[in-house]
Amino acid sequence: MKSLLTSLLFLLAVSWVGAQNCNVTVNLNPEVNLCAPGSTVFIPVITGNYLDFNWSPATNLSNPDQLITTANVDTTTTYALNINSLSATNLLFNGDFSQGDTGFYSDYIYGTGGGVGLLSNEGQYAIATNAGSTHNQFANCSDHTGGGGMMVVNASGDASNIWCQDIEVNPGSNYHFSAWVTSVVSQNPAQLQFSVNGTLLGSPFNAIPNTCNWRQFSADWSANGVSSATICIANTNFTPAGNDFALDDISFREICTTTASVTVNVTQLEADFAVPTTLCASNLPISPNTFFTSTTTPGGSWQLDGQPVVTFNPATLAPGSHTLVYNVANNNCSTSASASFNLAEPPFAGVPDYFVRCFNAAEGVAINLSDVIQNEDLNGSWQYVSGPTGSSINASTGAFTSMVPGEFQYRYTVSGNGICPDASTVQRFDLYLNPLADLPATETLDCTVPELTLSGANTSTGNNIVYSWFRDNIQLIDQFTRTLFINRGGTYVLEVRDENNNCTARDTTEVVALIDNLSLELGYQAPPCNNINGGSIQINTIQGGTPPFLVSLDGQNFLNTDQFINLGPGNYTVQVQDAGGCEAAASVDLPAPAAPEILLQTTQVGPLTLGGSASITVSSNPPLGLLDTFFWSPILDDNDRVGEKQWIVQPLETTNYQLTVRDANGCETQASILLTVRPEGAVFIPNAISPNEDGSNDRFVFFDQGAIANISSLTVFDRWGAQVYQANNLQANSSEEAWDGTFKGDLLPSGVYIYAAEVEWINGEKSFFQGDISIVR
Numbered sequence: 066m067k068s069l070l071t072s073l074l075f076l077l078a079v080s081w082v083g084a085q086n087c088n089v090t091v092n093l094n095p096e097v098n099l100c101a102p103g104s105t106v107f108i109p110v111i112t113g114n115y116l117d118f119n120w121s122p123a124t125n126l127s128n129p130d131q132l133i134t135t136a137n138v139d140t141t142t143t144y145a146l147n148i149n150s151l152s153a154t155n156l157l158f159n160g161d162f163s164q165g166d167t168g169f170y171s172d173y174i175y176g177t178g179g180g181v182g183l184l185s186n187e188g189q190y191a192i193a194t195n196a197g198s199t200h201n202q203f204a205n206c207s208d209h210t211g212g213g214g215m216m217v218v219n220a221s222g223d224a225s226n227i228w229c230q231d232i233e234v235n236p237g238s239n240y241h242f243s244a245w246v247t248s249v250v251s252q253n254p255a256q257l258q259f260s261v262n263g264t265l266l267g268s269p270f271n272a273i274p275n276t277c278n279w280r281q282f283s284a285d286w287s288a289n290g291v292s293s294a295t296i297c298i299a300n301t302n303f304t305p306a307g308n309d310f311a312l313d314d315i316s317f318r319e320i321c322t323t324t325a326s327v328t329v330n331v332t333q334l335e336a337d338f339a340v341p342t343t344l345c346a347s348n349l350p351i352s353p354n355t356f357f358t359s360t361t362t363p364g365g366s367w368q369l370d371g372q373p374v375v376t377f378n379p380a381t382l383a384p385g386s387h388t389l390v391y392n393v394a395n396n397n398c399s400t401s402a403s404a405s406f407n408l409a410e411p412p413f414a415g416v417p418d419y420f421v422r423c424f425n426a427a428e429g430v431a432i433n434l435s436d437v438i439q440n441e442d443l444n445g446s447w448q449y450v451s452g453p454t455g456s457s458i459n460a461s462t463g464a465f466t467s468m469v470p471g472e473f474q475y476r477y478t479v480s481g482n483g484i485c486p487d488a489s490t491v492q493r494f495d496l497y498l499n500p501l502a503d504l505p506a507t508e509t510l511d512c513t514v515p516e517l518t519l520s521g522a523n524t525s526t527g528n529n530i531v532y533s534w535f536r537d538n539i540q541l542i543d544q545f546t547r548t549l550f551i552n553r554g555g556t557y558v559l560e561v562r563d564e565n566n567n568c569t570a571r572d573t574t575e576v577v578a579l580i581d582n583l584s585l586e587l588g589y590q591a592p593p594c595n596n597i598n599g600g601s602i603q604i605n606t607i608q609g610g611t612p613p614f615l616v617s618l619d620g621q622n623f624l625n626t627d628q629f630i631n632l633g634p635g636n637y638t639v640q641v642q643d644a645g646g647c648e649a650a651a652s653v654d655l656p657a658p659a660a661p662e663i664l665l666q667t668t669q670v671g672p673l674t675l676g677g678s679a680s681i682t683v684s685s686n687p688p689l690g691l692l693d694t695f696f697w698s699p700i701l702d703d704n705d706r707v708g709e710k711q712w713i714v715q716p717l718e719t720t721n722y723q724l725t726v727r728d729a730n731g732c733e734t735q736a737s738i739l740l741t742v743r744p745e746g747a748v749f750i751p752n753a754i755s756p757n758e759d760g761s762n763d764r765f766v767f768f769d770q771g772a773i774a775n776i777s778s779l780t781v782f783d784r785w786g787a788q789v790y791q792a793n794n795l796q797a798n799s800s801e802e803a804w805d806g807t808f809k810g811d812l813l814p815s816g817v818y819i820y821a822a823e824v825e826w827i828n829g830e831k832s833f834f835q836g837d838i839s840i841v842r
Contacts, residue, residue, distance in 0.1 A: 087321035089113035089150040097329045100398030102139040115150035143328040151241055151318040156232045160315040163213035166192045172225035187305050188221035196249040196311050203249040204276035209313035216312040222305035229297040234288040239320040243283035245313045248272045253307025259284045260297045269301045272310055335360045336391050336402035345485035347411045350378040365393030384408055412479035414490040415441025421495045423568030434492050435463035442479045450474035470496045500525035502561040502572035511579035511645025516552035519574055525561055533560040554578030579645025583610040587653045592633055593730030600632040600655040610643030658730045662686040665738040672741040676772030678715040679740055695726040716742050717828040753839040756806035764803035773797040777823040806840045815842045
């Protein structure tokens, strides 16, 4: 690491002045020492007035246009500070016009006077202390310094020199030409320019419109090869209107240069070194100087974790990060660098674990050797060492596969990653083939085969082979041969062991016992009346046994069905047979069909009066609710039914009621009952009325029990045969429109009256009634 040192150069009693009398001193530290490429700040102190300055060289300076600047240096460099100032001697005579109109010449003439003052005319000048005293339109401006005169000018529009003077100069010297100007009228301010030996200098200078406001303008000139000079101030404003101004304090001074220098000495020390980020903890002692780079400055000192060292042994250091520091010093400069490194533990390939593995020849064997060795570092690799061909290993994961037995060796190597030596270990193991145990997967015991012998043709044999049998995970302690006689179900296991290598094989037979008590339950449907061979038998349930089940009605043809159909009346035996050959039987009688029985009864005694009603009660076997169909003739609907087996009828004439019923088997029966009806209905005709509006017997009303459909006409006569009332289409049992014992609105007297009526019955028949009706008041 390179050290960086910033120096501030303050006042030192050092100055350098040239042959000229510049009246300027510069204080600047002449020498600065940096211990590495870096920066330093220059702070020069200047005494006296000066024009400008420059640094040389300007390279590697942060701001060469400023006195105080920063140098950024890589190598030793000397910088010079050049200060330009003006000589104390003004080479012009009477530049402040304190001597009056002398020491200069002009293309203008001195004022000749006129109506507005001394400078009434253009192209004239005057030396005065107040511009207003020379022209009544000029502002009352005093001279620049206030203690002498000034040159007041009423300029013309011609190109002309306002002021000139001849002086001696030093060839090769630089000079500074300056003057002060102010407008004395605001219109059309002056435009002026310096000239030396007839050559204009710089750019024209414009006075401002504000009067009595003095401003300085200047220009520099080099006396290249000449010893004398005619210096002038020229008018470059060619508009005569306005253009009136005053000049004062004209100066022409030699420019002198004062130089001071500073040398920045760079002493470079390099402490950087390159230590590996990781060191192996098993390495031998190390000298830190071996970590030097090509640029490291030798001769320094080392520290490890804050302790001085010349050499160190990583094996003695604690695990983790460590810091190495190198310090180097020279000529009051010093620098240091530090770097950290970690210790890498030496790789460990683990502890092998010899093992023996048995496997089936048809399946091969798969072993992850990385799971066998212990405490090994990960990300190592496996390589074959020895063993039969026909095996393979995944070098990255340690996944080993083989189809052949034998003795094997594989090496596991963990890389030291170029930091530590690689580590390796060898894993040994032996593979043997399992013997063979061969049994059928399943066997069945049933009513046909109630016992059998378990065995397998491929089971291993030999003097070194031992057999063991298990049923439902319980060892059969007296069975040690290749075969086993069985007569019950269960899970049977044969274990075969090779005594030479203790490898074993097992096979399993699931023995299903299909021997069970079997029974069945039958249902039937008797043959119907309309199909004498339409009976059927249903197998409702089968208990016990092993499905699937087959059934037979004749003991020979067994079918996979749950019913037999198209059967006539008779006794039948159904046999069932399960998957194990076990059988059972059950019998059922199919009865012949029988017609239902019905009886019709009524509570009516004798003929019915027209308009009357009667009840018909039905008795049946089976009950009506179990019958499939029944219907009346003539038709009776649900409105006529008043109970489960009772109907109310109101015949208009003598009627024979017939009921037909049919059961679910299609068997049909009929029954009938005759109800006699008189052609006329019962009617009550009162023989007196009392029309006194007491709400009782006030009208002449015919009363019946619904047999009268309409009273077609009713006529009443008094005892002399005169008609006193007549009406048509009256209703029985209604007092509306009935006779109230009046004639033409007048009450009739009490007495006996004669009536005649024609009545239409509900059956369409008509009858005539006549008799006496008395009015009682």
